[in-house]
Amino acid sequence: MxxxxxxxxxxxxxxxxxxxxxxxxxxxxxxxxxxxxCDGSDAEAxxxxxxxxxxxxxxxxxxxxxxxxxxxxxxxxVARVEHVTYVCTHDAADAGPNNxxxxxxxxxxxxxxxxxxxxxxxxxxxxxYCMGPLDSPFSRCGVEITDxxxxxxxxxxxxxxxxxxxxxxxxxxxFVRGLHSTGDLDPDRRxxxxxxxxxAIKSFGSGYGGNALLGKKCHALRIASWQAREEGWLAExxxxxxxxxxxxxxxxxxxxxxxxxxxxxxAMLIPPASMPGWQVRTIGxxxxxxxxxxxxxxxxxxxxxxxxxxxxxxxxxxxxNAHQMVHRDTIFTNVALTADRKPWWExxxxxxxxxxxxxxxxxxxxxxxxxNARFTVSAKENPAYxxxxxxxxxxxxxxxxxxxxxxxxxxxVFEGTDWxxxxxxxxxxxxxxxxAATGAVGVLRRDPMAxxxxxxxxxxxxxRHWIAxxxxxxxxxxxxxxxxxxxxxxxxxxxxxxxxxxxxxxxMLDRVAGTAHAVDTPIGWMPTPADLPLDGLxxxxxRLEELLAVDTQGWxxxxxxxxxxxxxxxxxxxxxxxxxxxxxxxxxxR
Ligand code: OXD
Ligand code: MN
Numbered sequence: 001m002x003x004x005x006x007x008x009x010x011x012x013x014x015x016x017x018x019x020x021x022x023x024x025x026x027x028x029x030x031x032x033x034x035x036x037x038c039d040g041s042d043a044e045a046x047x048x049x050x051x052x053x054x055x056x057x058x059x060x061x062x063x064x065x066x067x068x069x070x071x072x073x074x075x076x077x078v079a080r081v082e083h084v085t086y087v088c089t090h091d092a093a094d095a096g097p098n099n100x101x102x103x104x105x106x107x108x109x110x111x112x113x114x115x116x117x118x119x120x121x122x123x124x125x126x127x128x129y130c131m132g133p134l135d136s137p138f139s140r141c142g143v144e145i146t147d148x149x150x151x152x153x154x155x156x157x158x159x160x161x162x163x164x165x166x167x168x169x170x171x172x173x174x175f176v177r178g179l180h181s182t183g184d185l186d187p188d189r190r191x192x193x194x195x196x197x198x199x200a201i202k203s204f205g206s207g208y209g210g211n212a213l214l215g216k217k218c219h220a221l222r223i224a225s226w227q228a229r230e231e232g233w234l235a236e237x238x239x240x241x242x243x244x245x246x247x248x249x250x251x252x253x254x255x256x257x258x259x260x261x262x263x264x265x266x267a268m269l270i271p272p273a274s275m276p277g278w279q280v281r282t283i284g285x286x287x288x289x290x291x292x293x294x295x296x297x298x299x300x301x302x303x304x305x306x307x308x309x310x311x312x313x314x315x316x317x318x319x320x321n322a323h324q325m326v327h328r329d330t331i332f333t334n335v336a337l338t339a340d341r342k343p344w345w346e347x348x349x350x351x352x353x354x355x356x357x358x359x360x361x362x363x364x365x366x367x368x369x370x371x372n373a374r375f376t377v378s379a380k381e382n383p384a385y386x387x388x389x390x391x392x393x394x395x396x397x398x399x400x401x402x403x404x405x406x407x408x409x410x411x412x413v414f415e416g417t418d419w420x421x422x423x424x425x426x427x428x429x430x431x432x433x434x435x436a437a438t439g440a441v442g443v444l445r446r447d448p449m450a451x452x453x454x455x456x457x458x459x460x461x462x463x464r465h466w467i468a469x470x471x472x473x474x475x476x477x478x479x480x481x482x483x484x485x486x487x488x489x490x491x492x493x494x495x496x497x498x499x500x501x502x503x504x505x506x507x508m509l510d511r512v513a514g515t516a517h518a519v520d521t522p523i524g525w526m527p528t529p530a531d532l533p534l535d536g537l538x539x540x541x542x543r544l545e546e547l548l549a550v551d552t553q554g555w556x557x558x559x560x561x562x563x564x565x566x567x568x569x570x571x572x573x574x575x576x577x578x579x580x581x582x583x584x585x586x587x588x589x590r
Contacts, residue, residue: 012039013167015128019143019175023126026145026179031117032124038152040162048149057150061332062342068330070343071150073208074185075357078334079372080210080217080259080437082453085192087222089457096458097568098448107193111179111202114189118181118204122147128166128175129159131220131289131303136392138233138291138301140224141169142176144214151180151212153331157306157378159215176200176223178214182207194218196226196456209308209333209374220287220303222456228289229457229465232472237450238288239267240302242386242395243505246277251509252388254288254300254477255401256426256450260372260434262484264309265498268321268384272499274536280502281386282321282379283395285309293396296474301394304379311335311373313347318498325381332375336361336368345369371435397477398512403484404431404447409554410483412495412547413504415511415518415525419470422479424580425524427463428562429481446565460572467574480508481524486547494543506533521550522587552588559585 015023015037027035038044049069052058059070087099088107095101102110125146132139144155155161169175178201183189190205201218203211210217224235238254245251257263267285271278284302293299309322311332316323326332326343336344336352344352345368352361352368361368379385388395402425404410416422426449433443437453446452448459455462470476484501486494507527510516518525529544559581566573566581 012037012163013170015166016170016173018173019169022177023145026115027124029112030115030119030124030147030181032119032147033121035124035126037126038128038156038162040156040164045153045156048153052149060341062340064327064342065330066328068326068328068332068343070335070337071331071333072356072358073334076187077185077206077208078370079208079435080453081190081192081206082437082439084190085453087194087196087456089197094457094461096460096572098452098455098459102193104195104197107195107202111191111193111204114183114191114204115179115181115202118183119147123149125149125152127152127155127161128169129155129161129215130165130168131159131215131224132301133390133392134160134164134168136301136394138289138392138394139303140176140227141165141172142178142215142219143169144178144180146180146212148180148182148207148212150207154213154308154376155215157331157376158213158304158308160305174199176219178203178218180204180212180214182212192218194222194456196223199223199227213308216287216304216308217454220289221451221454224289224303224456225451225454225462226456229461232292232469234290234466234469236288236290237286237454238400239263239285240283240288240300240395241267241269242281242283242388243509244279244281245506245509251398251512252283252300252395253399253401253505253508254290254397255403256429257403258405258429258431258434258447258450259437259453260310261403261405261431262497264307264322265319266501268319268382269502270320270499271502272536275502275506275533278502278506281384282382283386283389284379290397290469291394292469292472295396296472297396298469298473298477299394300397302389306376306378307382308374308376311343311375312345312367312369312371314345314375315347318347321382321384322375324383325377326375329381330375330377332373334370334373345373399480399508400477401480401482401508402426402429402449403482404429405434405485406430406432406444406483407485407487409551409558410481410486411526411549412484412486413480413482413507413527414521414523415508416479416481417524419473419476419479420467420576421524421580423463423466423470424577425479425481426466427459427577458569458572460569460574463577464572464574467576478508478512488543488546494547496537496539500537503533503537507531522584523550523555526550556585556588559588
């Protein structure tokens with residue numbers, strides 16, 4: 001059944017026998033017209049691109065955008081679909097109330113029915129990939145079988161894909177099996193199933209982003225979080241940055257925010273002109289795998305090799321690096337087009353001619369670009385790309401930041417008093433929902449560690465595991481909570497955000513160095529306005545006071561809500577977290 005394309009390099013590694021058997025079994029079920037083993041070469045990408053252009057499923061853009069293409073997904077298939085995303089463990093309790101659950105046998109039967117004959121007339125692509133540097137002991141491999149050339153092209157940008165990954169798989173033999181078909185894009189026949197005990201994923205009926213690029217959310221978060229617990233590490237929804245201060249010292253920081261809360265912008269932050277000598281370089285913008293090191297520090301790698309970033313709002317002011325890097329070798333999904341075929345989205349100047357559906361743009365009908373329109377681009381195109389992203393050992397973390405999008409209550413920044421308190425800060429993250437997932441936008445929901453849609457097991461066990469990992473660290477990173485999104489009564493943002501966020505990061509790094517002052521409050525350590533480096537920033541002192549105030553009554557109510565939210569996780573919630581809430585509530589009541 002296996003047929004190599006004519007231009008397949010002679011040095012293609014021999015796949016392990018169980019991979020070949022799996023591909024044969026999937027082919028017998030799905031009945032593709034042909035099978036293509038992806039080698040990851042430029043020639044392969046060029047051929048796939050050409051075939052999609054000929055078929056009309058990709059479009060070329062203005063010559064100012066060399067090797068950039070536009071893809072329009074089906075209008076019913078524009079975001080992750082959490083309501084049909086399942087974790088299928090033998091014991092339902094292991095998936096936890098934070099996941100939808102189905103018994104593995106039932107899930108396999110349902111999915112196999114959907115997959116039966118679904119690739120007739122299509123090509124089955126075998127996509128070997130490695131999450132993380134090819135030579136890192138922390139990296140993990142997978143193979144995605146898909147019938148979507150768009151998925152192949154995206155996986156090539158987002159992961160280390162092709163022969164090199166296959167060679168590692170042949171050596172290691174253990175890999176995550178991801179089976180994907182766009183099916184008929186019928187939303188009623190769309191499911192994203194995870195089988196962590198089998199290291200397997202089955203995704204049917206969507207061709208979009210996190211539903212279809214199985215290396216990303218499905219493998220690197222849901223399956224990897226399970227694997228990480230078994231192996232003693234953490235798979236997290238975090239960006240990773242290298243921050244160098246004017247003295248030339250570099251610190252590595254990881255930050256978890258819910259989807260579309262500015263992780264990509266923070267990962268590519270441009271220091272304000274009034275902070276000369278600072279430099280921020282990007283290691284990752286979405287996912288970090290964290291390992292306790294033999295030196296008692298926490299070491300991080302970015303398992304991805306590219307960015308699948310939200311386009312709307314990206315411009316030279318909000319994210320100059322991203323704006324610059326999406327001018328070549330980029331796949332745009334669901335953006336609008338100007339009359340001269342330049343990609344366009346809200347936040348850029350001018351108006352488009354065609355909206356994301358390809359219809360003449362009419363602002364009374366809706367936005368030009370879909371609010372979850374994306375760019376896919378290799379991380380190497382980022383002018384601020386950090387070479388450390390390829391270090392097999394990763395980078396040691398000085399700080400971890402949690403945050404959410406909250407109009408009220410959560411101050412600009414506060415710090416956990418120790419690792420366990422930091423775990424509570426992560427577990428209490430809440431954020432107003434965005435367009436990255438289907439469903440209402442702007443509703444406050446609890447999103448612990450920004451992992452609500454991505455943790456592959458019971459949150460109570462997950463927090464326990466976080467505490468256990470911390471217990472192995474003699475030099476743990478400090479843990480902070482931020483909120484860039486506070487608004488005043490008139491809906492005006494209180495904090496300018498973007499590059500100015502470096503002021504908050506600078507205070508954090510001084511805390512790490514032991515040189516910055518903070519006040520001991522019931523919710524954690526907090527700077528006073530005088531503690532933040534604000535030279536060159538014009539901001540009214542009343543605003544700063546509001547940003548750095550602790551609303552006693554509001555926090556009592558918040559902790560009551562948190563306890564109610566924790567109640568659903570029953571006695572798996574670590575007693576330490578209850579104790580920390582209790583201590584905070586007592587201090588607030590004094
Ligand atoms: C993403 C998300 O696409 O979190 O990164 O939704
Ligand atoms: Mn994400």
